[in-house]
Amino acid sequence: MQGLDFSIVPEYWPLIGKGLWWTVVISATSAVLSVVAGIGFALLVLYAPPVLRYPVRAFMWLFMGTPLLLQLFLIYFGLVQVGIDIPALWSGIIGLSLHFAVYNADIFRAGIASLDKGQTEAARSLGFGAWRTRVYILVPQALRNTVPAIGNMMIALLKESSIVSMIGIAELVHSAQLVISETYRPFEFYLTAAALYYVLNLVLEAILRGIERKVELSR
Amino acid sequence: MNDIRPMIEVRGAQKFFGPLEVLKGIDFSVARGQIVAVIGPSGSGKSTLLRSLNHLETLDGGEVWLDGVKVNQTLGRRAFERHINGVRQQMGMVFQHFNLFPHLSVSENITIAPIRLKGMARAEARALALKMLDKVGLADKIDAVPARLSGGQKQRVAIARALAMQPKVMLFDEATSALDPELVDEVNLVMKQLAGEHMTMVIVTHEMRFAAEVADRVIFMADGAVVEEGSPAELFRNPKQERTRSFLKKFLNG
DSSP states (O other), rough: OOOOGGGGGGHHEEEHHHHHOOOOOOOHHHHHHHHHHHHHHHHHHHOOHHHHEEEEEEEEHHHHHSSSHHHEEEEEEEIHHHHHHOHHEEEEEEEHHHHHHHHHHHHHHHHHHTOOOHHHHHHHHHOOOOOHHHHIIIIIHHHHHTHHHHHHHHHHHHHHGGGGGGGGGHHHHHHHHHHHHHHHHHHHHHHHHHHHHHHHHHHHHHHHHHHHHHHTTTO | OOSSOOOEEEEEEEEEEEEEEEEEEEEEEEEETTEEEEEEEESSSSHHHHHHTTTSSSOOOEEEEEEEESSSSOOOOOHHHHHHHHHHHHHHEEOOOOOOTTTTTTTHHHOOOHHHHHHHHHHHHHHHHHHHHHTTTGGTTTTGGGGGSSSHHHHHHHHHHHHHHHSSSSESSSTTTTTTTTHHHHHHHHHHHHTTTOOEEEEEOOOEEEEHOOOHHHHEEETTEEEEEEEHIIIIOOOOHHHHHHHHHHHHHO
């Protein structure tokens, strides 16, 4: 049995740190995009005319019913065949964003649908049109009410972002693998990567708790 | 100049919920500055009638006019949306369950419509909110959030919110029905004050004493029709219809 030796970890920190950085960049970008797109999808599914609504709904089902890994492969390797060549980094970000946007959309849709009918009536009675009612009254409330559920999705997104390593993006897991192929020290470096994910999630949870508390205070 | 044209005119209002005819061809009008109370048993159609005045309910037949403008016009979808939004800005509505916007502060609840719909500047809107809150006795709550208010305070803010659009008419849909008994008076007081300022008001209510006190005219509805209408004195002390008598008797005993 080979003894465990964590003392070699600092030596590879520049590479691991770079991977950590890209994990943060990819996750943060995808998180923002998935929330924005999620709101968009939710509004389309709820309010768009049928010609738009049904395709969007079908698209959402497709993304919910298939693995993220397959979606990434399709975007990165598959689309090239039809002439759409998206760089790996953007393929990863687009895949993650769409995958989670679909889940976020479902949460937002339920959040909007669960609002009291009186909110719409009050807004309409003041003279707000249908879209202004959604923009100023319904969506902000749905956003507030869904902070905990969306937060959970964002924690999942951060962890699932490791899958983009499969299309060659040098994020945290990919960097760890590079280091391991050089050092043959899988335990030390996978554990280091795991510890870093854990720390990232602690930070994310703290941020989410801060948002939740802010929302809670104004209730 | 005295404008004799009625502020609100309803002709032949008819409404079905499925096979059920909830408004059976109702006619009534409200003069400028008049206060009309609509009473009747639950299910009589009084709330539906009120909600059809600002088109929250779509009538299946009949006409509604506000200050000489037909409310339920036949227009294309977009044109009607523009038209009805304009009409609604002139009719304030107060709901049984207040329906304040919980994500906004008291001041934002009041200013959002003037700012977003009338393009009012923020500072001006806030001054207006303060003025309206002062009117309902809640100037000190301008920066509170709705969740921190009592039911009576919420309803007074809702009244201030509607008044901030400077409506021609105020519609009250059982404004005190959801309130604890000890909170009813503070809301009634605000409504009485509005009556004193000659605001045109249509009040759907279960409170006979309040209706008698504040209304110029009382309409008694049952089963989707107006059974009887008259001054509070006539209708409450000397009802002509048997249906009215039995309703009032049940109400006074209950």
